[in-house]
Amino acid sequence: MENCGKIYLVGAGPGDTDLLTLRAARLIETAQVIVHDGLVDDSILMLAPADARLISVAKRRAHHTMAQAAINALMIRLARSGQDVVRLKGGDPFVFGRGGEEAEAARAAGVTVEVVPGISAANGAAAAAGIALTHRDASSIVSFVAGQCKGLAEQDWAGLAGKGRTLVIYMGVKTAPMIAEKLMEDGLAPDMPVAIIENGARPEMRVLRGPLAALAELVEREEVVSPALIVIGEVTARNDQALAQLALEEAQ
Numbered sequence: 001m002e003n004c005g006k007i008y009l010v011g012a013g014p015g016d017t018d019l020l021t022l023r024a025a026r027l028i029e030t031a032q033v034i035v036h037d038g039l040v041d042d043s044i045l046m047l048a049p050a051d052a053r054l055i056s057v058a059k060r061r062a063h064h065t066m067a068q069a070a071i072n073a074l075m076i077r078l079a080r081s082g083q084d085v086v087r088l089k090g091g092d093p094f095v096f097g098r099g100g101e102e103a104e105a106a107r108a109a110g111v112t113v114e115v116v117p118g119i120s121a122a123n124g125a126a127a128a129a130g131i132a133l134t135h136r137d138a139s140s141i142v143s144f145v146a147g148q149c150k151g152l153a154e155q156d157w158a159g160l161a162g163k164g165r166t167l168v169i170y171m172g173v174k175t176a177p178m179i180a181e182k183l184m185e186d187g188l189a190p191d192m193p194v195a196i197i198e199n200g201a202r203p204e205m206r207v208l209r210g211p212l213a214a215l216a217e218l219v220e221r222e223e224v225v226s227p228a229l230i231v232i233g234e235v236t237a238r239n240d241q242a243l244a245q246l247a248l249e250e251a252q
Helices: 020-030 068-080 099-108 121-128 176-185 213-219 238-249
Strands: 008-011 033-036 052-058 085-089 111-116 139-146 166-170 193-199 205-213 228-232
Touching: 008 020, 008 068, 008 099, 020 052, 020 111, 068 085, 068 099, 068 193, 099 213, 121 166, 121 193, 121 228, 166 213, 176 213, 176 228, 205 213
Parallel strands: 008 085, 008 111, 033 052, 033 085, 139 166
Antiparallel strands: 166 228, 193 205, 193 228
16 A cells, blocks of 8 residues: 555563563664553653654553554554554563454555564563473473453363473463362362462562462462463472472482
8 A cells, every 4th residue: 555654563572671672672762653552661662762652552451441443443544644553562462462463454454564573471471480481390381371261161271281281371360260270170280389470570570379279369368460470380389499409419
């Protein structure tokens, strides 16, 4: 389409400006218009030019100020006016970020789209918490699940978690009691180690640990708030004490 701008679906990573990709940082620093979600940290938005137009659509759990269809229409309208649009999303746009829907809508409207991947919330938060999602001695399979999806209770959880597996649950704070109950109903041991990572890779990050059976109590007692990830699996129990013991055994 002649004189049409381009839409860049950009992953902002877990929140730290140092964890932006070079491509993401360059696009933000030269942006005309940035359409951003509520989880994008202010420090990242401060990289934008002083004259850039910043539009918050505040898409986060329970704080949707603009419907998805309206966001799609906004980006397309801006691009058709000749402006390049940086659509800035926390984590990676194609991992529970609805980036696929936005890309499809833009391309159907004849607007060129470029996807700039970001460090996903799972990778960034787990790394910041010192949790290896895979480990030769503990896990060779990782599953990502959105914890707020409709029909979650009917989900077949068998095989998602257990020995040799890691389960990462996005947006699962409110549904944690149901998730824990369903996992145990489907055979997962009540003492399976669990970690909750709140505000992963940010200065205010908290890492809370406990057994699966106490997940709901842990969330309530510690007043966990979003954004938070729930990681379930043996990898979450590989703390400093366990690693020190392993090193001692290998040295003998």
